[in-house]
Every structure is written in C-alpha cells, then in structure tokens.
Amino acid sequence: MTTLPRQGTPWPELQQEMQGAAKDDVDWRNGRVPMFIHYAGDDVLDVAKQAYLMYFSENGLGLRAFRSLARFESEVVQMGLGLLHGGAAAKGAMTTGGTESIFLAVKAARDLAHARDPRPGRAQIVLARSAHPAFDKAAHFMGLDTVRTPLQADYRADPAAMAAAITPQTVMIVGSVPAYPHGVIDPIGELAALAQSRGLWMHVDACVGGYFAPFARQLGAVVPDWDFALPGVTSISADLHKYGYAAKGASTLFFRDAESFAGMGWSFDNWPRGQYFTHTLVGTRAGGAIAAAWAVMKYLGEEGYLRVTERVLATRQALQQGAAALGLPTLGDPQLSILAYGCPDHDVPAVSRAMTARGWVMGHVTEPPGIHHMLNLTHEPVVGRYLADLSDALQGARLDGGAGRSTLEARY
Numbered sequence: 001m002t003t004l005p006r007q008g009t010p011w012p013e014l015q016q017e018m019q020g021a022a023k024d025d026v027d028w029r030n031g032r033v034p035m036f037i038h039y040a041g042d043d044v045l046d047v048a049k050q051a052y053l054m055y056f057s058e059n060g061l062g063l064r065a066f067r068s069l070a071r072f073e074s075e076v077v078q079m080g081l082g083l084l085h086g087g088a089a090a091k092g093a094m095t096t097g098g099t100e101s102i103f104l105a106v107k108a109a110r111d112l113a114h115a116r117d118p119r120p121g122r123a124q125i126v127l128a129r130s131a132h133p134a135f136d137k138a139a140h141f142m143g144l145d146t147v148r149t150p151l152q153a154d155y156r157a158d159p160a161a162m163a164a165a166i167t168p169q170t171v172m173i174v175g176s177v178p179a180y181p182h183g184v185i186d187p188i189g190e191l192a193a194l195a196q197s198r199g200l201w202m203h204v205d206a207c208v209g210g211y212f213a214p215f216a217r218q219l220g221a222v223v224p225d226w227d228f229a230l231p232g233v234t235s236i237s238a239d240l241h242k243y244g245y246a247a248k249g250a251s252t253l254f255f256r257d258a259e260s261f262a263g264m265g266w267s268f269d270n271w272p273r274g275q276y277f278t279h280t281l282v283g284t285r286a287g288g289a290i291a292a293a294w295a296v297m298k299y300l301g302e303e304g305y306l307r308v309t310e311r312v313l314a315t316r317q318a319l320q321q322g323a324a325a326l327g328l329p330t331l332g333d334p335q336l337s338i339l340a341y342g343c344p345d346h347d348v349p350a351v352s353r354a355m356t357a358r359g360w361v362m363g364h365v366t367e368p369p370g371i372h373h374m375l376n377l378t379h380e381p382v383v384g385r386y387l388a389d390l391s392d393a394l395q396g397a398r399l400d401g402g403a404g405r406s407t408l409e410a411r412y
C-alpha cells in the first residue's frame with residue numbers, strides 16, 4: 001500500500017520514476033493506439049503545451065478575475081459557431097469534454113421541456129443504438145430514460161424507428177456526426193425535420209466530427225448539411241480535445257438561441273457567500289485547457305485544419321483500401337476519421353490477439369464483430385506496417401467449417 005511519504009522527494013528522482021512507470025504504456029507516438037489520442041504534429045502539440053503552461057494556475061471559474069480567459073473562451077465559441085453556421089442568436093460555452101457537453105445539453109432540454117409543459121413521469125431521450133453512452137450516463141444521473149432504436153442496414157440511425165419511439169415523455173432526439181461505433185454520419189436532415197415537426201429538442205453529437213466534418217466537406221467528403229444550417233437542430237456538442245487538437249479537458253456546447261442556451265447555466269444564492277453561477281457541471285476549470293484551445297485554433301486556422309484533415313482522410317482511405325484487399329469490408333460508408341471493418345471469414349478475437357502480440361492496441365465493434373479505428377496523424381506513417389501485420393494475423397484466424405467464433409470482449 002502507498003502512503004503519503006513523510007519526506008518529500010526531489011523532482012529529478014520523481015521525474016525518473018515517472019519515466020520508468022510510463023515504459024509499459026502504449027507507444028501512441030508510433031500509431032499503436034486506435035483511439036484516445038488526437039495528434040496533429042509536434043508543432044501543434046508544442047503550441048498547446050506552451051499555452052496550457054502559461055495558464056496552468058489560472059482558473060476558468062474566475063472569469064471576473066481572469067479577463068483574458070473570458071476573452072479566449074468567448075472567441076473559441078465564436079470561432080466554433082462560425083464553423084457550424086450559428087446564426088446571430090446562437091450561443092455556447094466551453095466545457096471540459098464531450099460527456100460534460102452532452103450532460104448539459106440533456107439538462108437544458110429537460111428543463112426547457114419542463115418549463116413549457118410540466119408533466120408527471122420521467123422524461124425520455126430517443127437515440128439510435130450507435131449513440132454514445134454519455135447520453136445514458138446523463139439520463140441515469142439526472143433521472144431520465146433513454147430509448148435506443150435499431151440502426152438501418154448501413155449502420156445509420158433510422159428516422160422511422162426513432163419517430164415510432166417518440167412518446168409524450170420525449171424531450172430530446174439525438175443524431176451523431178459521426179456515431180462512434182461505425183463512424184457513419186446519421187441522417188441529420190431527416191432527424192431535424194422530425195424534431196421540428198414534433199416540437200422536440202434535437203441534439204447533434206458532433207463530439208468527434210464538430211471540428212473535422214466542416215473541413216472534410218470542404219475537401220470533398222460526402223457530408224450533408226448537419227449543423228445549425230438545419231432549422232431543426234437545437235444544440236451541438238463538438239470536442240476541442242479531439243479534432244480541435246487542443247489539450248484534453250476542452251469541448252464546446254452550442255445552442256441555436258438564447259432560450260435553449262439558458263438551460264445550460266445554473267445559479268444559486270442561498271448560502272452566505274453570494275451568487276454562484278456556472279455554465280458547466282464542474283466549478284473550477286483548468287485555465288490551461290481554455291488557453292490551449294484558443295491558441296491551437298488560432299495557430300492552425302482554417303488552412304491548418306484543412307491540411308491535417310486531408311492527411312487524416314487519406315490515412316483512413318489507405319487503411320480502408322488495404323483492409324478491403326485483405327477481404328475485410330468496411331462497415332457502412334464512413335466519410336470522416338473513424339473506420340470499422342468486419343471480418344466475415346475470420347475470428348475477430350483471434351485476429352485481435354495476434355495483432356496485440358505484435359504490439360498494437362486494438363479497438364472493436366460488436367454489431368457486427370469487427371475492428372475499429374479513430375485515426376490521427378500518428379497513424380499516417382504506420383498504415384503499411386499495420387496492414388502487413390494484419391495480413392499475418394489473419395493467417396491463424398480463419399473460420400473454417402468446424403471452428404466457431406470466440407467471444408469478443410470489446411472494451412472502450
């Protein structure tokens with residue numbers, strides 16, 4: 001058991017110990033991990049780190065004290081809304097991550113529905129089977145129910161199934177750009193029209209695609225309208241710590257207008273310390289995360305994001321084509337940075353074990369069984385090596401007449 005040491009340890013010793021401790025961590029810099037990391041180059045990382053360190057001690061809770069952080073946050077929100085066709089009335093704020101953005105969108109939708117039409121019973125969110133678990137987590141924490149509907153054959157949300165699941169208790173419907181499991185973009189246009197016709201809140205979860213899809217579209221990817229350009233979209237979550245390439249602890253949550261935005265905040269004054277107001281679930285916020293997001297957005301600019309996006313798209317295409325050449329078909333038609341491929345003639349757990357033995361951390365999908373990647377520039381130079389290892393791994397994993405599939409233990 002570790003207890004607090006009686007005496008302190010000099011930093012050089014601690015640094016050495018920490019370097020040693022990290023020796024068994026995955027070698028993410030060499031593209032060995034298919035998620036968790038969003039790398040856009042050492043220069044971008046350096047800008048994020050320096051900006052973060054400049055604001056290491058400052059607190060995003062204290063925007064009255066740290067006016068510069070208030071300015072950075074406001075400019076980050078404006079830049080994000082500019083990308084996502086937010087109109088003059090659109091508003092937003094930074095949060096610490098996708099889960100927090102989703103929590104706050106759910107809270108705002110619940111509160112607005114309650115204010116407009118208070119009714120007994122638990123409020124409900126209708127979402128596709130592929131939507132992120134953060135919605136269920138938020139619903140569980142805040143006393144709502146979720147109803148997950150089956151996907152279409154191409155793994156996109158099925159608007160008809162979602163329409164059929166709507167009840168008088170429904171306060172929100174959800175679409176994803178893209179959904180994490182297969183990386184495909186839900187039919188947001190149809191879902192937004194459905195939301196509008198039923199007077200419902202429509203949240204677009206663009207935690208992955210918020211800062212990727214606009215650039216991919218400019219580069220020719222098939223990305224139909226999905227943001228505030230569609231009148232039925234009420235709120236959008238977009239993570240800066242994914243394809244915004246900011247330091248971790250940074251996301252944005254945007255709202256179509258002041259009325260929907262009002263539910264994001266929470267204020268309280270029934271204690272002896274005056275008024276307390278936050279837009280976030282958390283109180284104290286890392287000033288560094290706000291500063292780093294601002295600095296990286298300004299550093300990259302539209303041209304920088306386009307350059308990186310183009311390379312990530314090319315990496316996905318190379319991986320997709322290489323896997324297809326090995327008989328591993330892409331699941332659905334992913335247009336962005338996530339790729340999942342199936343293994344119809346192979347046992348996925350056996351492929352996965354063989355790849356793990358070759359030093360790759362593997363990600364999985366379960367419906368149908370397959371392998372999952374969320375790509376960034378660390379993968380660009382290792383696609384060839386990955387495919388060569390995959391080709392070897394497939395040798396021992398063929399399903400023949402007798403051998404059945406083994407159970408896949410897919411973990412996030």
Ligand SMILES: Cc1ncc(COP(=O)(O)O)c(C=O)c1O
Nearest residue numbers: 097098099100132180205207208
């Ligand atoms: C589509 C989607 N939504 C939400 C989240 C949650 O984001 P976070 O892990 O930053 O809380 C993720 C994370 O991968 C995601 O892929």
